[in-house]
Amino acid sequence: MKSEDLYRAIGAADDALLERSERNKYRRKNHWWMGTVAAVLALVIVGGIFLHPGSSPMVTSAYAICEAVYPEMAPYPNEMSDDFEQQYEDWRASVQAQHQPEGYADGLEPFFAASIPQFLTGAEGENRAYSPLNVYLALGMLAELTDGNSRQQILDLLGVDSIEQLRTQASAVWNGQYRNDGATTSILASSLWLNEDITFVPETMQQLSDTYYASAFQGEMGSDGFNQALQDWINAQTGGLLKEQMQDITLDADTVLALATTIYYQAKWDSTFSEENTSPETFHALSGDVTCDFLHGSSMGNYYWGDQFGAVSRRLENDGGTMWFLLPDEGVSVEELLQDPQAIDFLLSGETWENSQYLTIHLALPKFDISSQMELREGLQALGVTDVFDPDQSDFTPMTQDLSGIYVSQAKHGVRVAVDEEGVTAAAYTVMPMNGAGAPPEEEIDFTLDRPFLFAITSDDGLPLFVGTVYQPVT
Incomplete structure (x- = not known):
């Protein structure tokens, strides 16, 4: 991935109008061990699901002008600890403190239902994945940077x-999604990420910090x-999962602004698969077996079905979420399933x-x-x-008064998802430069995913983190 393909300058700045911002004026400290990515007047979303718990390296920067402060959580207790019960109560209390009132995500379903098929269909037999929740938060931040009809369309x-x-x-x-307790992240x-020669609107910066826990670097x-x-x-x-893909991502000298959001998620299967039971078998891909x-x-669990699919789920430990597997009925394609409102409703x-x-x-x-x-631009349009996306129509005045003609020139989204005996590992990024089967038997069922299928990874309260199609496994 070439940096020039990702980041293009948007608009021209009159140097006489530009003043250097005071670097420490709106500074807020935090333990910043999770970062994000950036682009030109660009929107970059990076998300991940990581199998093995562990702390990420501390990222310090001399460029910070505002750093978010995250909630503190009690660590998941060591089961061999003498005061396990008290530690467990403290942990459970801190988890409950992050829970939101029932219905807090009401109204998001139409966005998820519209965007999932929009961005997953048309793959023509190629694996594809999409992070709905990540894109939602990126668009929310983009709305803060815009005004007028530009903002209204996002709303x-x-x-x-x-x-x-x-x-x-x-x-x-x-x-509601925040967890950082040593067991689940x-x-x-x-x-x-701001050009040092650009002034910014402090009220907008503060709003992004308060609502999205956003940090700013200049x-x-x-x-x-x-x-x-x-x-x-x-x-x-x-976690370095996309290191090879990301190493060429740089910001050009004429970059104006980069906006970045990420998801970082790590958890293990609640019940792992035994390696002894792993065996080579045939997958019936569209291109051949x-x-x-x-x-x-x-295991015991719920089997679900609709008019054109069957589905099962697999839990991740410590209330960490769920991975869902939807298998189209014989004769039904994944593309048809994505266009089936019943299947999307099930997700x-x-x-x-x-x-x-x-x-x-x-x-x-x-x-x-x-x-x-994938490129999200046409889908968002x-x-x-x-x-x-239109320099003649866009309005980014809530962010800066120094420039005009700012627009999003690209919207790239990339995802990687891997599944093995221990759990799920996934990462995703998005760049937007601004320059089954009917009723089952009574007791048991064989659910074999040996042909193209649809998967979803949801949080503990059911919000979609990743949704994707597997046309051919790659190992």
């Missing part, structure tokens, strides 16, 4: 009547130091789906490691967000 897509309503809901989403991070665009800080932050945030390793595990309903039966499920799941990359 309409996200299903809110006002920027104030969006702020309330986005803040609840952020806090789920953090939605955001940042702005430096010499195109310099080795600023680019290195960006790359270090990306790698820290994604391939042999790959299949994971095997049997957003999960455990509340009416057609279900509790039984023994013998799951056979191919180990897979898939990567996909189809969903009604058009003005931010």
Whole structure:
């Protein structure tokens, strides 16, 4: 991925109008061990799910002008500890403190239901994945940077009547997803990367900090130091999973602004697959049969079904979330399933789906490691967000008064998801430069994912972190 393909200057600045911002004026300290990425007047989203718990490296930066402060959580206790019960109570209390009132995410379903098929269809047999929640928060931040019709189009897509309503809901989403307890990590991070010659609106910066826990960094665009800080932050945030893809991401000297949001999530299967049960089997890909390793595990659980699919789920430990697997009925394609409102409704309903039966499920799941990359611009335009891509129509005055003609020139989204015996590992980024089967038997069922299928990874309260299609496992 070439940096010139990702980041293009948007608009020209009159140097006589530009004043250097005071670097420490709105500074807020935090333990910044999770970072984010950036682009030109660009929106970059990076998300990840990581299997093994562990702290990310501390990312410090001489370029920080505002750093967010995250909530503190009690660590998950050591089961051998003498005061395990008290530690467990403290941990549970800190988890409960992050829970949001029932219905806090109401109204997001139309955005998820519209964007999931929009960005997953048309893959023509290629694996594809998308992070709905990550894109939601990025668009929310983009709304803060815009005004007029540019903002209204984003509000309409996200299903809110006002920027104030969006702020309330986005803040609840952020806090509702936050976990950092040593057992499960789920953090939605955001940042702005600013040209040191550009002045910014402090009220907007403060709003982004308050609502999205956004940090801001300002430096010499195109310099080795600023680019290195960006790359270090990306790698820290994604656990190095996308290191090879991200190493060429740099900001050009004429970059105006970079906006970045990320998801970092790590958890293990609640019940791991035994390596002894892994065996090579046939996967019936559209291009022909391939042999790959299949994971095997049997457990009691709910089997779900719709008119054109069957589905099962696999829990991640310590209330860390769920991975869902939707298998189209014989003769039904993944593309058809994505266009089936019932299937999308199931993805957003999960455990509340009416057609279900509790039984023994013998799951056979191919180990897979898939990567996909897509351009979101046309999809967002189809969903009604058009003005931010048009220099003659866009309005970014809430962020800076120094420039005009600012617009989003690209919207790139890339995701990697891998599944093995221990759990799920995934990462995603998005760049927007601004320059089954019917009712089951009574007792048990064999659920074998040996042909193209749909998957979703949801948080403990059911919000979609990643959704994707597997046409052919890659190991």
